Amino acid sequence: MFNVKVKSDVLKGVIDVVSPLVNEAKFNITSKGISLRAVDPAHVAMVDLQVKDKAFEEYKANEMELGIDMDKLASIMRLSGSGDIITLEYDEDTNRLIIKIGNLIRKMGLIDTAGMPDPKMPNLNLPAKVVLKASELNQGVRASEAVSDHLALTVDKDNFELYAEGDTDTVNLKLPKDLLLELNTTTKCKSLFSIDYFSNMIKPVKGEDPITIMLGNDNPIRVEFNIADNKGHVTYLLAPRIESE
Amino acid sequence: MVDWTEKYRPKTLDEIVGNERAINELRKWAYLWKKGTPKEKAVVLSGKPGVGKTSAALALANDFKWTPIELNASDARNAEKIKNVAMYGAMYETFSEHGDFVSSRYGGRKLIILDEADNLYERTEKSTQFGTDFSDKGGKKAIIDTIRVTNQPIVLIVNDYYGLIRGSGEVLKQMCKLIRFYDPHPRAIYSLLKRICLSEGINVDSKVLQSISDRCKGDVRSAVNDLQSICFDRKQVTIETLNAIGYRDREKDIFTALREIFKTRNINVIRETILHLDVDPKLVLLWIDENLPREYIDVNDLLEGYKALSEADVFLGRTYKTQNYDLWSYASDIMNGGVALAKTHSYPNDSYSFPTWLKEKKDIKSSSVTRDLIIKKLSKLCHNSDSKTRDFILSYFINMFRNNTSFAVKMKKKFDLSENEVEYLLGKTHAYKLKEIISASELEDIIKPIKEPVKEKTTMKIEKKDKKEKIQQSLFDF
Numbered sequence: 120m121f122n123v124k125v126k127s128d129v130l131k132g133v134i135d136v137v138s139p140l141v142n143e144a145k146f147n148i149t150s151k152g153i154s155l156r157a158v159d160p161a162h163v164a165m166v167d168l169q170v171k172d173k174a175f176e177e178y179k180a181n182e183m184e185l186g187i188d189m190d191k192l193a194s195i196m197r198l199s200g201s202g203d204i205i206t207l208e209y210d211e212d213t214n215r216l217i218i219k220i221g222n223l224i225r226k227m228g229l230i231d232t233a234g235m236p237d238p239k240m241p242n243l244n245l246p247a248k249v250v251l252k253a254s255e256l257n258q259g260v261r262a263s264e265a266v267s268d269h270l271a272l273t274v275d276k277d278n279f280e281l282y283a284e285g286d287t288d289t290v291n292l293k294l295p296k297d298l299l300l301e302l303n304t305t306t307k308c309k310s311l312f313s314i315d316y317f318s319n320m321i322k323p324v325k326g327e328d329p330i331t332i333m334l335g336n337d338n339p340i341r342v343e344f345n346i347a348d349n350k351g352h353v354t355y356l357l358a359p360r361i362e363s364e
Numbered sequence: 365m366v367d368w369t370e371k372y373r374p375k376t377l378d379e380i381v382g383n384e385r386a387i388n389e390l391r392k393w394a395y396l397w398k399k400g401t402p403k404e405k406a407v408v409l410s411g412k413p414g415v416g417k418t419s420a421a422l423a424l425a426n427d428f429k430w431t432p433i434e435l436n437a438s439d440a441r442n443a444e445k446i447k448n449v450a451m452y453g454a455m456y457e458t459f460s461e462h463g464d465f466v467s468s469r470y471g472g473r474k475l476i477i478l479d480e481a482d483n484l485y486e487r488t489e490k491s492t493q494f495g496t497d498f499s500d501k502g503g504k505k506a507i508i509d510t511i512r513v514t515n516q517p518i519v520l521i522v523n524d525y526y527g528l529i530r531g532s533g534e535v536l537k538q539m540c541k542l543i544r545f546y547d548p549h550p551r552a553i554y555s556l557l558k559r560i561c562l563s564e565g566i567n568v569d570s571k572v573l574q575s576i577s578d579r580c581k582g583d584v585r586s587a588v589n590d591l592q593s594i595c596f597d598r599k600q601v602t603i604e605t606l607n608a609i610g611y612r613d614r615e616k617d618i619f620t621a622l623r624e625i626f627k628t629r630n631i632n633v634i635r636e637t638i639l640h641l642d643v644d645p646k647l648v649l650l651w652i653d654e655n656l657p658r659e660y661i662d663v664n665d666l667l668e669g670y671k672a673l674s675e676a677d678v679f680l681g682r683t684y685k686t687q688n689y690d691l692w693s694y695a696s697d698i699m700n701g702g703v704a705l706a707k708t709h710s711y712p713n714d715s716y717s718f719p720t721w722l723k724e725k726k727d728i729k730s731s732s733v734t735r736d737l738i739i740k741k742l743s744k745l746c747h748n749s750d751s752k753t754r755d756f757i758l759s760y761f762i763n764m765f766r767n768n769t770s771f772a773v774k775m776k777k778k779f780d781l782s783e784n785e786v787e788y789l790l791g792k793t794h795a796y797k798l799k800e801i802i803s804a805s806e807l808e809d810i811i812k813p814i815k816e817p818v819k820e821k822t823t824m825k826i827e828k829k830d831k832k833e834k835i836q837q838s839l840f841d842f
Contacts, residue, residue, distance in 0.1 A: 162431050162459050236461045236462060315452075
């Protein structure tokens, strides 16, 4: 059984987190909330999403899996306005999800989840931890987009630094410790990442909300933040660029 | 029901049937990646369907603990998709399907597999929209770009190697290592089938397995499929069951049929071959018509041959007129038997060619599609029917288009004519203008915005010229 009521903005937030990485997603439903973990088709990034039942207006569910076509769900959600309350209901007989937006009823066929993997979170050695406001990071990433397709992130004991280099232009964003909410590292860490992926990962975080970043040397980056009024939590992992020898 | 071809897909390279040399080469290439990025970052596996190319690629990934990323024909594979999956996959480190992360420095790589790489560029949304082929060359370019930047191993799988390296794919020849897959020996296929029967607990007569492995012509996948279909719901399969369910004969190709018609005089053999040949008699007739004069050098033989052929054609004509397909067998027998018996010598010829008539018809067809597209555009503007445009307007339009370059440039813009359409309008006689028109229309796009503010100050002379052009083109100006 899955029968919930949710604010349109919360559901849209979930879509913003998942759809840049995967088109077909398997949501694990329990009585305590929903979760998802998936690797993108290029095997470069991973997402882990947890949304507690408290994030919903009403929540009634048993343990089950929902296979959802994210593009389809996104286009359905475009029909709803901000502030709408959406009803989601699983129809077991037809294997469809019934979505009610106001007086509109939209039934959506679900994807077979058999064979969709359940990846685990890898254990990574990431010595550096930075917490900063989304707006600070956003500016640097937006500037880098115009210059290159990848950027370097560096953390040492005093600074967090973002650097992108194109054929002729460069972008540098240096944030000293006192501008950050937290900076903690034992060694200097540096890795290169795809700007496309990275900018999609921080896009769901708005304005002054904090983002937690964990970094290692030529290791994946771990990006964490909360959604749905702190009742949902997102962890992204992004693999670094291979630096040719 | 589980598909046996998936269930028994080889897990490691050692399990691949036949092709030891190719497998060794593949393994050698993979070892190079342990020491860093080798010079040839991609391999092309080329061979007939079902010989084990995809299996080899997947087994390789499994043997080396690489994460396979597969892009095959069932995915939409345009340039963007290739870029998004293959290119990003190629430049960045890997999470495995189960969420492990191993840096490439410690051997954690991904294997990017582009299946059916010889025919991925034709499948674009555009090409289905108009029923014509505006094939997107972007796919090939995206593959080349991906191989240029990759730090991960790439496997391209093709049936037709020349389809891949044709045209813009030329550079792939130098960038990729070619590994050819050949037909595995029937003996090797036989032992594979035997192994499958043992593990499924089905008792199958060895004669049946022999017959399947002989007839599959190296296509291991189809052999396994055939085995599964005859074993369906049975625990015991003997040669009688095989005959009873009418095991299908592998398709014979047109060349075998032609050879039998031209070389032998045994009508029964020819009938048998034609029966299994999945080709319309009308097409067989064209093939014989094309190759008869190359084969029968003796004039009398040739005459007799064509007599039989024309008689058969009469029957074919009646078939289509009356829609009575029973007549096909007469046509077929008169044609094949008649031609076979017409010869009094044996001839040394051994190469047969595709009917010229069909080839030329194909060309005409593609140009008539282009013409229809142009006519549609013209009719819409002139508010009359397509046939009226074709009969009364098109010829004048073509004439003006050929003789007045500035008109042509303007019309190209107005109707948004593609390069193909411009080429058609110009024909062979004025083809030299093609470049001029296209570059001029591109130039206009750039210059126009700059020119606009200056227009008021231009001299009378230019204005006059403008007017003159307008008078000439008034028909198409509304």
